[in-house]
Amino acid sequence: MTPRTWTDRQCPVARTLDLVGDRWVLLIIRDAFDGLTRFSEFQRSLGIAKNILADRLRLLVENGILRRVDTGADSRAHYRLTPRGEDLFTVIVGLRQWGERNAFEADEEHSVLILEQTGEPLPNIDPVRADGGRIVARDTHVQKV
Amino acid sequence: MTPRTWTDRQCPVARTLDLVGDRWVLLIIRDAFDGLTRFSEFQRSLGIAKNILADRLRLLVENGILRRVDTGADSRAHYRLTPRGEDLFTVIVGLRQWGERNAFEADEEHSVLILEQTGEPLPNIDPVRADGGRIVARDTHVQKV
DNA sequence: GGATTCTGGTTGCATATTGCAACCGAACGG
DNA sequence: CCGTTCGGTTGCAATATGCAACCAGAATCC
Incomplete structure (x- = not known):
C-alpha cells in the first residue's frame, strides 16, 4: 500500500492524494461505486486509454483499494472495491456535492x-x-506532530 | 470557471475533478486552509516547480477558487480562498480523515x-x-438525468 | 542612497507521463 | 470452426512536468 516515498510523511491529506489523487483514479472509484467491475466497462465509461487504465487498476489493487476477482464461471477479470475502497464513499460524495x-x-x-x-x-x-453546528475552516487548525 | 470541455457534462464528481482534481491543486488548497497566502509560502511548503505553481494559481483564480489580493501596504501577491474555495473544506477533511x-x-x-x-x-x-444512521454506498444509486 | 537580497514570476530545455493505434492470445458465441 | 469480445501489451507521438537560469520591481541592509 505504501509508495516508496510519500509527498509529505506527516500529512494525511498528502498521503491520501499519493494513493488516489489522480483524476482517472477517482473516476474509476466513482464508477466502481456505480457498480462497474470490468476492464471494458471502465474503459467505455471513461474513454481512458487502455494502457493507462491497466496501470491505474494495477496500482489500485496494489494499494488495497480494489481487489481483482476471478470467478470460476467467468475467468475474466472483475474489479471490486475493498473495505478500504468503500471507505472512500465520503470523499466521492464530498466531491459530488x-x-x-x-x-x-x-x-x-x-x-x-x-x-x-x-x-x-x-x-x-x-x-x-457535537451540538450539530456546522464546523468551518476558521474553527480549526492543524496540529503538527 | 468553465473548462472548454467537461470530462462528463452530467456528473458532478467529474466536473469537480475537472476544476480541482490534481494533486498539486488540492495540496495548494490544503495549504490555503492552513493560512498560507504567498507564492513563496506555497512553493516552500510543497517543493513544487515555480512554473507549475504559477500555472495552478492562475487556474485556481480563473476558476474562482482563489482570489488574488493586492493590498496597498504590501504590493506583493496574496492568494486567499473565495467562498467557493472555502466550500472545499468538507472535501479536504474527507481526504484527511x-x-x-x-x-x-x-x-x-x-x-x-x-x-x-x-x-x-x-x-x-x-x-x-435524518435518523442519524450512517449511509453506505449500497444504500444509494446514481440517477442519471 | 547604493548595493544586496527577496519575491513573484517567465523562459528554455530535458525528462516523465499520457494518449493513440496496432497488435496479441485466450475465451466466448453461434 | 470462424468471428468477436475481452483484457491487456507494445511502440511511438504528443503533452505535461521538473529544473535551472534569468529577470524586474520591491524591500532590506548599511
Whole structure:
C-alpha cells in the first residue's frame, strides 16, 4: 500500500492524494461505486486509454483499494472495491456535492445520488460539532506532530 | 470557471475533478486552509516547480477558487480562498480523515485537525440519514438525468 | 542612497507521463 | 470452426512536468 516515498510523511491529506489523487483514479472509484467491475466497462465509461487504465487498476489493487476477482464461471477479470475502497464513499460524495453546489449553473441538469430508502437526494455532508453546528475552516487548525 | 470541455457534462464528481482534481491543486488548497497566502509560502511548503505553481494559481483564480489580493501596504501577491474555495473544506477533511484511517500504521504519528472550541480532533464526517444512521454506498444509486 | 537580497514570476530545455493505434492470445458465441 | 469480445501489451507521438537560469520591481541592509 505504501509508495516508496510519500509527498509529505506527516500529512494525511498528502498521503491520501499519493494513493488516489489522480483524476482517472477517482473516476474509476466513482464508477466502481456505480457498480462497474470490468476492464471494458471502465474503459467505455471513461474513454481512458487502455494502457493507462491497466496501470491505474494495477496500482489500485496494489494499494488495497480494489481487489481483482476471478470467478470460476467467468475467468475474466472483475474489479471490486475493498473495505478500504468503500471507505472512500465520503470523499466521492464530498466531491459530488461540491460540484452540485459550485460547478453547475442554476438551470443545468446533473445526475443525482439517491438514497434508496427515501428516494430523495442525499443530504449534504459537512463537519459538525457535537451540538450539530456546522464546523468551518476558521474553527480549526492543524496540529503538527 | 468553465473548462472548454467537461470530462462528463452530467456528473458532478467529474466536473469537480475537472476544476480541482490534481494533486498539486488540492495540496495548494490544503495549504490555503492552513493560512498560507504567498507564492513563496506555497512553493516552500510543497517543493513544487515555480512554473507549475504559477500555472495552478492562475487556474485556481480563473476558476474562482482563489482570489488574488493586492493590498496597498504590501504590493506583493496574496492568494486567499473565495467562498467557493472555502466550500472545499468538507472535501479536504474527507481526504484527511480517509488518510488517517487508511494510510497510516497504528504506531505512526500524523498531523491532526483540531477544533478550536474543544481542543479535540474533528469528529469523522459521513453521510447520515435524518435518523442519524450512517449511509453506505449500497444504500444509494446514481440517477442519471 | 547604493548595493544586496527577496519575491513573484517567465523562459528554455530535458525528462516523465499520457494518449493513440496496432497488435496479441485466450475465451466466448453461434 | 470462424468471428468477436475481452483484457491487456507494445511502440511511438504528443503533452505535461521538473529544473535551472534569468529577470524586474520591491524591500532590506548599511
